[in-house]
Amino acid sequence: xxxxxxxxxxxxxxxxxxxxxxxxxxxxxxxxxxxxxxxxxxxxxxxxxxxxxxxxxxxxxxxxxxxxxxxxxxxxxxxxxxxxxxxxxxxxxxxxxxxxxxxxxxxxxxxxxxxxxxxxxxxxxxxxxxxxxxxxxxxxxxxxxxxxxxxxxxxxxxxxxxxxxxxxxxxxxxxxxxxxxxxxxxxxxxxxxxxxxxxxxxxxxxxxxxxxxxxxxxxxxxxxxxxxxxxxxxxxxxxxxxxxxxxxxxxxxxxxxxxxxxxxxxxxxxxxxxxxxxxxxxxxxxxxxxxxxxxxxxxxxxxxxxxxxxxxxxxxxxxxxxxxxxxxxxxxx
Amino acid sequence: xxxxxxxxxxxxxxxxxxxxxxxxxxxxxxxxxxxxxxxxxxxxxxxxxxxxxxxxxxxxxxxxxxxxxxxxxxxxxxxxxxxxxxxxxxxxxxxxxxxxxxxxxxxxxxxxxxxxxxxxxxxxxxxxxxxxxxxxxxxxxxxxxxxxxxxxxxxxxxxxxxxxxxxxxxxxxxxxxxxxxxxxxxxxxxxxxxxxxxxxxxxxxxxxxxxxxxxxxxxxxxxxxxxxxxxxxxxxxxxxxxxxxxxxxxxxxxxxxxxxxxxxxxxxxxxxxxxxxxxxxxxxxxxxxxxxxxxxxxxxxxxxxxxxxxx
Numbered sequence: 090x091x092x093x094x095x096x097x098x099x100x101x102x103x104x105x106x107x108x109x110x111x112x113x114x115x116x117x118x119x120x121x122x123x124x125x126x127x128x129x130x131x132x133x134x135x136x137x138x139x140x141x142x143x144x145x146x147x148x149x150x151x152x153x154x155x156x157x158x159x160x161x162x163x164x165x166x167x168x169x170x171x172x173x174x175x176x177x178x179x180x181x182x183x184x185x186x187x188x189x190x191x192x193x194x195x196x197x198x199x200x201x202x203x204x205x206x207x208x209x210x211x212x213x214x215x216x217x218x219x220x221x222x223x224x225x226x227x228x229x230x231x232x233x234x235x236x237x238x239x240x241x242x243x244x245x246x247x248x249x250x251x252x253x254x255x256x257x258x259x260x261x262x263x264x265x266x267x268x269x270x271x272x273x274x275x276x277x278x279x280x281x282x283x284x285x286x287x288x289x290x291x292x293x294x295x296x297x298x299x300x301x302x303x304x305x306x307x308x309x310x311x312x313x314x315x316x317x318x319x320x321x322x323x324x325x326x327x328x329x330x331x332x333x334x335x336x337x338x339x340x341x342x343x344x345x346x347x348x349x350x351x352x353x354x355x356x357x358x359x360x361x362x363x364x365x366x367x368x369x370x371x372x373x374x375x376x377x378x379x380x381x382x383x384x385x386x387x388x389x390x391x392x393x394x395x396x397x398x399x400x401x402x403x404x405x406x407x408x409x410x411x412x413x414x415x416x417x418x419x420x421x422x
Numbered sequence: 423x424x425x426x427x428x429x430x431x432x433x434x435x436x437x438x439x440x441x442x443x444x445x446x447x448x449x450x451x452x453x454x455x456x457x458x459x460x461x462x463x464x465x466x467x468x469x470x471x472x473x474x475x476x477x478x479x480x481x482x483x484x485x486x487x488x489x490x491x492x493x494x495x496x497x498x499x500x501x502x503x504x505x506x507x508x509x510x511x512x513x514x515x516x517x518x519x520x521x522x523x524x525x526x527x528x529x530x531x532x533x534x535x536x537x538x539x540x541x542x543x544x545x546x547x548x549x550x551x552x553x554x555x556x557x558x559x560x561x562x563x564x565x566x567x568x569x570x571x572x573x574x575x576x577x578x579x580x581x582x583x584x585x586x587x588x589x590x591x592x593x594x595x596x597x598x599x600x601x602x603x604x605x606x607x608x609x610x611x612x613x614x615x616x617x618x619x620x621x622x623x624x625x626x627x628x629x630x631x632x633x634x635x636x637x638x639x640x641x642x643x644x645x646x647x648x649x650x651x652x653x654x655x656x657x658x659x660x661x662x663x664x665x666x667x668x669x670x671x672x673x674x675x676x677x678x679x680x681x682x683x684x685x686x687x688x689x690x691x692x693x694x695x696x697x698x699x700x701x702x703x704x705x706x707x708x709x710x711x712x713x714x715x716x717x718x719x720x721x722x723x724x725x726x727x728x729x730x731x732x733x
Contacts, residue, residue, distance in 0.1 A: 118446075192494060196578060198562075231494045300495040319490035322498070352543050354495050357576045358563035360545040 136264045136275050142337045143289040144372065145178055152411045153371040155380065158418035161206040161346055164368035167418040168342070169214065172370055178339050179219035183287035187211060187252065188338075190293050190309050191228040191243055193355055194236040200347050201356045202237070203292045205246035207344060211290060212250040224250075227282040228312040229257035255282045262315045270331045272324055277315030291341040291374065295365075295381045297353030301325045302392050303385050304354050305378040306341040306371075307333040329394040333374055333403050343369040343377045345384050368418070375404025376411055465599060466511040466525055471591045478512040478522070499542065500528060502626065504535035521581065523588045526574040533569055533604035538624040540567035550620045553593045555603055558620070559585060566592055569600025608639040611705075611732065612652060613724040618642040629653065630697075630710065634665035643721050648713035650721045654729070659706035660686075666699060666706075680719055684726065689715065698722045702729045 096104075154171045158164040169175050179185055189203030197204050208226065215221040226247050230237035234256050238244040247254050255261065257279055265278030283289060293309040300322050301308060310332035311318070321328040345367040352361045365384050371377035375398045379389035389395045389406035399406050464481035482492070485507055489497040492508060500508075506529040515521035530536040540556055543565070551557035556567035561580040566573040573595075575588045609622050621642035629635035640653040655662065667688050671677070675692035686701040698718050699708035707729060709721045 195576075198579070199576075231491060298495050299498055304495070319494075319497075322490065322495065325495075351545070352496070355493050357574060358545060358560040359580070360547045360560040360563075 136266050137278065137280050138266050139268060140280075140283055140335055140337070143287075143339045144337045145339055147372060148173060148177075150412050151177075151414070152373050153369065153376050153380075153408060153413040155413050155415050156368045156370075156418045157366055157416070158368070159346060159364070159366045160418065161204050161344065161368065162210045163418040164346065165207050165210050165342060165344075165370070166214065167416060168368045168370035169211075169340075171414045171416055172340070172372070175211075175214040175219045178290075179215050179221050179288055181220035182222045183219070184223045184225065184285065185215050185221050186282055186286040186289045187224060187226045188289060188291050188309065188312065189226065189228060189243060190304075190312060191234075191237045191241050192231045192312060194230075194232045194240045195356070196240055197242050198359060199356050200294055200344075200349050200362055201296065201354065202241040203243065203294055204344055204346070205242040207292055207342060208243055208246040208252070209250050211292070211342070212247070212252045216251060224252040225255050225282060225286060226252050227255040227257065227279060229279050229315060230312065257315070259315075265335070267331050267335050270334070272321055272328050273331045273335060279313045279315060283313075288339040289336065291336070291338045292344070293341065294344045295348040295384055296356070297349050297351055297361075297385060299353065301329060301394065303378070303382055303387065305381040306343050306374045307378050307394060307398065309341075310336045326393040326397060330397040330401065330403075333394075333398050334401060338374065340370055340372050341374045341377055343371065343381050345369065345381060348381075348384055350385060373404040373408075373411060375399055375406060376408035376413075379406040380408045380413070464509060464511070465527055465595075466509055470511070470525065470595065471513040471523060471587055474516055474587070475513040475523070476516050478514050481509050481511045484508040484510070500530070500539055503538045504531040505529075506531050515584075520578060521584055522578045523584060523591075524576045525588075525592075526576075527599075528572040528574075530570055530572050533567070534606050534608075536567045536570055536572045537604065537606050537609075537622075538626065539572050540565060541622060541624045542626060544623065551589065553589075554596060556620075556622075559589065561585075564589055564592065566596070567604070568596045569604055571599055608654070608656075609641075611654060611725075611728055612639075612641045613728045615724060616643045616645050616721070618644055618649075625653075632666055632669045634662060634669055643709075645713060645717045645720060648711060648717055650709055650711040650713050650718060652707070652709045652721055652725050654705050654707035654725070656704055656706075659701050659704060662706040663699060663701045666697075666708075670697060678715060680715065680722075682719065682722060682726070689718075700726065702726055703732060705729050705732075 151172045154168045156164040156168045189208060191202050193201045195201040212224045215224050238254055244254060261279055261281035262277040263280040264275045265273055265280060266275055267273040291306050291309050293306040296304040298304040307329050345365045347362045347364050349356045349361050350363045369377050369380060375395060379395055382389050382392055395406050398404060466481050468477050484492050486501055486505055489508060509527045512522055512524040530539060537556060545560050548558040548560050551559055554566050554568060558565055562577045564575045573592055577584050623640045625638045625640060627636050629638040637657050638653050638655045640651055643650045643652060663686055670690040670692050673692060675690040678689040678691055680689045680698060684700050689696060689698045694712050695710055696718055697708055697710040707725055709718050711718060
């Protein structure tokens with residue numbers, strides 16, 4: 090068609106209408122087939138680079154405690170008390186985020202998730218002793234979140250003690266990039282619950298894990314990842330190390346009252362458990378996990394992510410060098 | 423007025439149409455990757471656990487692509503052993519919400535794969551169930567390998583009546599999904615004499631602490647009150663024999679004499695456990711334990727006799 094050729098008004102309207110219908114149809118089909126992969130929902134401009142440091146000033150000889158006993162409320166209370174008490178870690182008016190392992194819709198007695206008694210006791214300590222302003226709880230479970238929080242009884246523990254559960258809604262995820270990270274690069278991360286709190290407390294349980302060997306406090310941060318995170322399973326040691334680099338918690342709790350010695354991380358039967366009647370509180374997550382490894386009849390160096398974490402000076406595998414405080418909370422049954 | 427269409431316009435239009443068809447095809451293929459909820463038929467019926475129970479929702483379906491969403495790190499165990507699909511459903515007691523059973527039905531493609539995942543996860547504190555070939559219960563769960571299916575039922579508590587309901591439900595389900603007895607040829611190679619019932623085991627990696635022993639079938643024997651493990655595999659028998667022998671010696675094992683008349687046979691004692699290993703026909707096999715060498719040899723002789731019949 091040359092520039093001299095003209096079209097009629099009717100032809101122009103007809104062509105415009107066809108073009109409009111084509112565009113609308115294409116947009117409609119695109120909408121139907123829209124890729125909902127969370128990673129692609131963010132523009133790189135929104136990317137968060139790291140988290141703030143939630144840790145407190147170290148006190149020599151008060152980095153890690155190991156308390157014997159079978160009553161989790163008593164042992165966790167004692168574990169925090171001997172490190173200086175909850176008010177060493179939480180100041181009046183502060184907001185606290187508890188990050189338990191709520192990965193599966195399993196009841197507490199299976200020990201695949203953090204125990205509700207620990208959630209209750211720490212929440213109570215934060216409010217009653219430390220005069221915290223608000224306690225939040227969050228996790229991005231493997232299974233349906235509502236069912237996980239309910240069946241693990243963490244929802245009930247939160248409600249009873251005035252903590253608020255933050256469900257992992259899509260809008261709370263932001264793309265996260267870890268400096269020098271290989272895997273955490275522009276990856277969906279449950280950022281919003283951490284963004285506005287003053288302190289973060291990790292609460293994990295000692296579990297056998299088919300991929301990583303063991304799931305404890307460092308692996309617990311995996312629950313902050315979104316997107317198709319299963320792709321990290323082939324690099325499980327790297328992702329655990331990167332998460333531990335990213336999250337510098339106020340302290341961590343490692344529940345070793347009953348540990349999952351086989352068929353982890355899901356378990357399913359109490360026959361997968363062994364009673365070891367211990368509770369750890371630690372400002373050093375590498376040290377806590379190194380101690381936990383020994384309960385699973387492993388050496389710390391059997392777990393590659395502990396070796397990597399120590400190399401990166403995230404903590405020490407030589408937990409004895411921290412002079413842990415050993416104490417008894419009650420008479421062991 | 424009809425405008426003439428230039429050749430250039432025709433070519434450009436054709437390219438655009440071909441491009442759109444190509445994009446549609448790619449999207450179509452990609453969409454096949456995703457599981458469509460409810461698109462599969464459920465084997466776990468609403469009334470699976472009987473009239474006293476109600477299902478907590480529809481059956482959940484998982485494929486190899488999203489199995490991790492249900493069982494996370496444990497998915498590898500299934501994916502490495504022929505996993506096809508998982509159906510799971512929770513059933514709640516109508517009289518109390520606190521009492522429930524959750525059924526997991528794994529389609530493992532064949533009986534051998536199903537047995538593999540069954541035996542690899544077998545709990546030590548368990549009671550065999552006599553109504554299925556491979557089945558046991560713990561105080562709060564039951565586990566069954568039936569044909570190509572591996573079934574787990576997790577209970578809300580240690581409750582005998584709940585366990586009985588779940589047990590009856592699975593017993594009724596099995597005839598509709600498998601054709602009775604599963605033939606696992608490897609298990610027939612183990613001699614029956616002195617065999618401990620229900621002791622068959624499949625070990626896919628790192629058997630007896632050695633990375634050289636993979637995909638091993640094992641069974642327990644009791645002779646003169648001593649436990650002896652017999653094991654065998656068909657995977658690279660020559661190489662496996664040499665590598666495992668080297669592993670035993672390099673870790674401080676000392677060789678013992680036996681009068682077993684096979685060209686490739688060794689006996690090695692390491693930290694109080696003696697292995698008699700041999701290669702026969704297409705198989706690498708052995709026996710191990712802390713029993714006397716005579717008792718071990720007796721078990722080895724029976725195993726050799728059985729394997730010789732297969733040559």
